[in-house]
Amino acid sequence: MSTLLQLLTRLGSVFIFLFLEGICIYLVVRYNEGQERIFINSTNIIAGKLTEQSDRFHRFFNLSTENTRLLAENARLRAQIASAQYPDQLERDSAIVLSPDSLVLQQYTFTGAEVVGNSVALRNNMLTLNRGSRHGIRPNMGVITENGVVGIVRQVGRHFSSVMSVLHAQSRISARIRGERYFGSLTWQGPDPRIMSLEDVPKYAQIAVGDTVETSGYSELFPAEILIGTITAYSLPPGESNYKISVKLTTDLARVQYVYVVNNLFQPELDSLRQAK
């Protein structure tokens, strides 16, 4: 207590100084037009900065819900792209026969999911998604991101599903070179998780380094025209009739975080056709 009193007596003049200056600055700001404007402006700037900062924090903490919302929104928008739809009109001679209800039928829908497990360093890589049968995921669905192909769903649990990455010895994706009609199958020999090889492209196809590789649409797992990567190198081994092409993936599979699971609504029909064969 006595030390506190000593402190107060020692600093008494400082307190009085601060108190009187406080009154003065209040008077200055309150009764002087120019200074009042400057004061209001400055406090507005400071308050604005503070609000901006707190808003940034707020946004950061809402990122996860916001991502989920955007993922759903993107999945919905993706289903409206032409390549996700089945043109349901028939040209017979010069007349166009329209289907009774609509010009197009929905062929693909998309379900957003978050990657909760991933590997790229193994020979056979798998991913785990936080969506399962409860959300309509079934085996043999394609998995993509906004800039490339990720893999194919293998096992499905109630809440999670396991995805065979394109970086897997058994993975074969039907792919073509944009602009060319020739297609081949995309496989991974490893070990670089950014490079895959495109096989079975015939040697008379016109290809060049830098060409874009995309899904062909021939496999029912992926809609056509989904980006895969670009050609970085190609060669024609002697005695072979097909190119050996290296493709650099546009998706960095080591960093993939949000994906879309492709649901082909015509899958049962396509399956039954295949059975019949």
Add this chain to the structure above:
Amino acid sequence: MTGNPILINSLRFIILLFLQVLVLKQISLGPIGPYFIGIQVYPLFILLLPFRTSRELILLLAFAMGLAVDLFYDSPGVHAGAAVFTAFVRPAILRRLEPRGGYTVTYSPTMRRYSFAWFWRYAAFMLVFHLLFYFSLEVFTPVFWIEILVKTLLTSLVSLIFVLILMLIFNPLD
């Protein structure tokens, strides 16, 4: 001829106040604007308070003086803020300029008690601090710091000359 310090300082308060607001307020050397030069001699009241005046009392008296000047200058708080600041730095400046023999508590820091050389340095320090704070409050934004510095230097110089002239004319003991 040592008079009653309360009486002396009260008279000094009133005379300096009226000198400032009735006479010197009318005089401004140079154009209005960034090169404005005013003359401020009322801080002399704060300068000349006796050494034994407590810090708290100096602050309060300076506040009263500043507020009184503000009433006539229509700038509430600006002079008062500067005067309170000047009162606050006074002990530090006095300590910095303390002569070898130290101060005598019953004296006032005047030219006659000490010397012209001592006094003009003391007055210069005090006026620069006073006017720096004054123009900072007047301009009220660090954006125009060059303007603040220029005004402070010019006005300090002219005010210092006026303060020294007053001291040489009246040459008070306390």
